Amino acid sequence: AQSVTQPDIHITVSEGASLELRCNYSYGATPYLFWYVQSPGQGLQLLLKYFSGDTLVQGIKGFEAEFKRSQSSFNLRKPSVHWSDAAEYFCAVGEGGGNKLTFGTGTQLKVEL
């Protein structure tokens, strides 16, 4: 069965600092990988996805993620964090082409001004 691990429950960074959120997955085949962001009282919004091809994918809001098959990882990065990036971030692996997602437990990001 597929699974996703997000080892960091909470992360605090200063505005302007760089950010890396970790995600490790377990999946037998080539994974479909996603990062979603959830702001308070909002639905989840897709930041970026990886299906195949270039292992470095660019997303919205200046985020990027790198797929590393050898490490079963799909870490999310941003070079300079803005206060508005404070939210909860979920990594997910997709079965059936993304029709059935398994999410990690999320990482809560706090941004200090």
Next chain:
Amino acid sequence: GAGVSQSPRYKVTKRGQDVALRCDPISGHVSLYWYRQALGQGPEFLTYFNYEAQQDKSGLPNDRFSAERPEGSISTLTIQRTEQRDSAMYRCASSRTSPAGELFFGEGSRLTVL
């Protein structure tokens, strides 16, 4: 509509009552998904539809849970004889195509069973 709409946003019910949660997806979206999110956890897959056909219901916890999408648009998730452990945020999402490239989530329905 402009986004995925869910109702009610909040539902408080007593144990043993039935509840129905409604999802109105983005117009024209082929697929509709239901997820459940407990506090401090990520969303957990329940079921999904392509048009009116339920494609996968492997995530429904037991036979008290059912879902339908009779006309390929609005969907209802029904929980019969609710129990306290059913308390959670129920999230609906839709996608333009299947397989899904991107899911568009609604704001969720918060269910509290007393």
